[in-house]
Amino acid sequence: MNQQKTFPHSSVGTEVGAAPLRIAVGVLTYRRLDGIAKLLDVMTRQIRHPDRPYHLTMVIVDNDAAGSAKDTVEGFDQTGAYNLIYVIESNQGIPFATARWIQPPGTDLFCFLDDDEWPVDGWLDAMLETREKNRADCVYGPVQPVYPENPPEYFIKARVFERKKNKDGQRIGYAASNNVMFDYPLIRSWNLRFEEKMRFTGGTDYLFFNQAIRRGMQVFWADKALVYDIVPANRMTWKWVLQRQYRLGNTFAVSEVLHGNLKRRAYRAVYGATRVILGLAMLPAILISPYWGMRALTHVLRGAGMVNGILGHAYQEYKPNAAH
Template sequence: MQSTGETSTRVVVAVLTYRRPRDLAEVLPALRAQAAAVRPPARVLVVDNDPDAGAAAAVAALAATPGAELGHVHEPRPGIAAARNRALAEAAADDLLVFVDDDERPAPGWLAHLLDLHARTGAAGVVGPVVSRFEGPLDPWIADGRFFERRRLPTGTPVAVAATNNLLLDLRQVRAAGVGFDERFGLSGGSDTLFTRALVAAGLRILWCDEALVTDVVPAARATRDWVLRRALRSGNGWSRTSLELRPGLAARVRLSAAGAVRAGAGAGALLAGALVRRRPWRARGARTLARGLGMVGGAWGWTYVEYARPAARSATRAAAGRPPTSAAARR
C-alpha cells in the first residue's frame, strides 16, 4: 500500500466542519496519525464553515503538538459547497485531495487504501464505504427500515455518483475537466452529487475501494423518523435538480416527474399495505420511498428543498437559487 513506498505525491486530507468541536477533537488525531503513516506524509486541513471560525483555537492548539502537518482555514460563506470549493482552492499545490466528514472516524489503513487504489489505477476519484454507529438505541421504525445501511461494492467497481464523506480526488484530472462544486446547491445539498456526476459525464473514472472504511457517528437528533424522511425528500429533490443541470429540457423534466411519481406511488402502496398487515418495515420503507418520489417530482419543476439553510441565510438562499454557478476558476 501507499504507506510502504516513497513517492512525490502531495496529499491533503480536508475535513469540513461547522460547530462540532467534540467531533474534531476525536477525528483529528486519528487523521494526523494516518497522514503521518503514508509516504511522503500527507497534511490535514480543517475548513471551518462557522462564521465565527470557532474551530481555529482548538486546531491551533493541536497543530502545536507532534504529528502530521495540520492547518486551519476559515470559509465564512455559508454552505457546504463553498467549503468544498475552498478545500479545492487550498489544494492548488497538491496532487490529491481526500474529503472526509468531521463526524466520521477512519478505520486503520483507511488513507493508505485510498492512495493505493489510486496509485494502481490512476482513477480520477476513489470512494470508500461508510458505516454508522449510533449514540443510543434506535427507534424500531428506524431499525426495521435499515435506513443507515449503505452500499458495499467490490473494490475496483466503477461508480456513477459519490458523496464527499469519503472521497479521494485526483486534482490534475479534476482541474483538466474544469469541474467545481456548484454553490447554488450549497444549502440545499447535492453539490457533491452534481460534482461527481459531472466528472463521470466528462469521461473520468470513480472507483470503489471497499477497504477504505470510515464510521459515521450518528447523533440521536439524526436517528429519527423526521430526519430520515426529510433526508429522503432532499435526496430525491437533489437528484432531479442535478439531473437537469447535466441534461436540461422539458423532456428531462417529464421523465424525472414520471420516475418520481412511480416511486411515490410505490411508496404509498407499501405504506398502505404495511399499515393493513401491520408490517413495520413496509411502512417505514414505504414512507421513505414516498418522500423521495415527491422530492423528485418537485425538483423536476424547480422546487428546491433547502435542508441546511441557517436562519439568517434563508432569504438570501432563495434569492441565490437562480444565480448562475461560480466560474470554474473560482470554484477551484
Template sequence: MHSETPAGATGRQPATSLVVAMLTFRRPDDLRVALPALIEQAEQVIERFERVEVLVVDNDPQESARAFVEAFPSAGPVVLTYRCESESGITAARNRALAEAAASDLLVFIDDDERPTERWLVDLVATFDRGDAVAVVGPVVSRFEREPSAWIQAGEFFTRRRMPTGTAVSVAATNNLLIDLRVVRGLGLVFDTAFGHAGGEDTMFTRTLHATGGRLVWCDEAVVWDIVPAARSTRDWVVRRAFSSGNSWSQTSIALEDSLRGRLTARVRCIAKGLVRAAGGAVRSAVGLVTRSLRHRAKGVRTLARGFGMIAGAVGYSYEEYRRVDA
C-alpha cells in the first residue's frame, strides 16, 4: 500500500513517515485520556506510512509523565516514544519535538488538554495529500469543565475561526497543526526562543513559514476539542488572554522584519492599530453600559484588552503568559 501513497498536486516526493507530538506538563489525568486517543488516531493512518510514531515531550524536569508513558501497553506497529525537555517553556518543548522528529517527513502537534475527533488525523493527512500545502491547520473547539458566565459567552472569548477546507491561511497555532518537516528543515526553521514564556512562538513560526512562500491550508473536518478547566473560565483569565494575543501579535510583527527601518515601521503600525482597537473597544463597552447590552460590553472589553496588548508589545513589553516556577 505504501507504493500508492499520493505525491500531491505538485509532484513532490510522497511523505513516508509521520510523528504525532503531544507536549505535556504535570497533567496526569489529561495524559491518561489523551495518550490512548492518540495511539488510536495513529493506528488509523498506519497503512498510509512506512513509519508512524507518537511522541510525548514532557516539559517537567522531574519526568512525572515517564512512568505512565513507558508502562503503556504495546502500541503494535505504532512507535511510542517518551522524551523529557527539562528546559522550561513551551518553545523549548516544541523545539525538542522538532529535533526528535528530525528523521521524519511530517510532524503533527496537539496539546495534552485536547481530544481529537474520530477521524482527526486521517483528515489532516488527506488534506495534506490533496494539494501543495506545507502545513495543514485544524479547528479547535472549546469544551468546559464549568460553563462560562453569560458575560464570557457574550464576548465570544472562546470562539475560534472556522472556514471551508482548503482555505489558505497566513498564521496558525500549533495545538492542531500538521507541518512538512522536509520544508521546515530546508528553511532551518525552529521556534524562536525569544517567545519561550510569552507565547506567540507558534504565531512567529507559522508567519515565518508563510512569509517564505509556504502555503498553509485549513482542514475544517480535523477538529480537536479543547478541554477548558474551571480556572480559565473567568473574566480575569479571558481578558489576560486577549491582552496576550495582542501582545504576541505585535512582537511577532516586529520580529519578522529584517531591517531597523522595517522594525520601526512595524512598531508604529502596531501602535496605531492598537490605539484604534483600544479606542473602539472602549467606545463599544461604554455603549454596552448605556444600552445594557452584555454583548457590546464584553466584546468591547475584549477588543480593548487586545488593543492594549498590541501597544504594549510594540513598545517592548513582553507578557510572559507561560512563565512558571517549577517546584
C-alpha cells in the first residue's frame, strides 16, 4: 500500500521583503539507508543568500514496498531546515516512482538528486544564481565520482566514471536527473512524464529532458553546483562498465523508437553503426592507453546498443532478478 507522510517545519531562512521561491527536491531511493541519511543531513546545511530566499521541501519516494527508508527519513523531521515528505511507491520502476513525487502547492522549481549523491553546501544557491543570471528554464550541474578504497587503477586512468563538464553559465543541449533544477510550471504545462514503457531500461530521464529541450526548454550549466556521487566497488568491473556503455546507447535508440520519427530512427541507426566502426578502428589503443582504449570500447558498445535498440532490443538493466 502506498503511504505518504509530511513533516512541517518553521520557515527557516525566509527574508522579509523578498518573495521566497518554493523549491522541491525529489529523491528516489531503494534500500540505500546510508546514502539517504547523508543526503538529508547535507541538505540541512545549504547556504542561503539573502537575495535568493526560498522555502525548501525534500520529497523522498521509497521504491521499496517494505518502506525500509521510513525510520531513516523520519529522523530528519525536526531539523527545521526544510519540509519533509515521505512516500512509498510499491510498484517498482523509475517512471512509477517519479510519478509519486508530491509537490507542495505553488512549487516554482523542482530538483532531482540521486540517493547515492550529496551536494556541496552552496549547491542550491549556485543553481539559483545560474538560473537568475541566464533566465534559465533548467539548470544542470557537475557530478564528481567518489571512489572506494584501492579502486582498480585502469578505470581511474580511463576516466570511465567521469562525466562531461562545461563552462559555467554555458547553454547546453542535455540534462539528467542526477543534479538538475527546472521550472516546474513549465514542465507541467507540457504534461511531460517519465516513460513507463522504459520501466527497467533506464534512460527515462534522458528522454524526459530531451523532450523538454525539443519544446524549447533552455538549459544552462552551473559549475559551482557540485554533487558528489559514490562509485561502489561492485561497479568497478569490466562486466559492469561494458554493460553500462551498451545500455546507454540502447536507451538512446529505444527513446527514438518510442518518441522519434522515421528520420530520427534512421539517423540513430547510422550513427550507431558509425560508432561501432570507429571504435573497432581505435581498439588497438587499449594496449597503450587506458583512456583511449576505453573511448574505443565506448564507441563500439554504445554504437552496438543503438543499432540493436533500433532493431527492437530493449536492454532491461534495472529489471529485478533479470538475467541480462
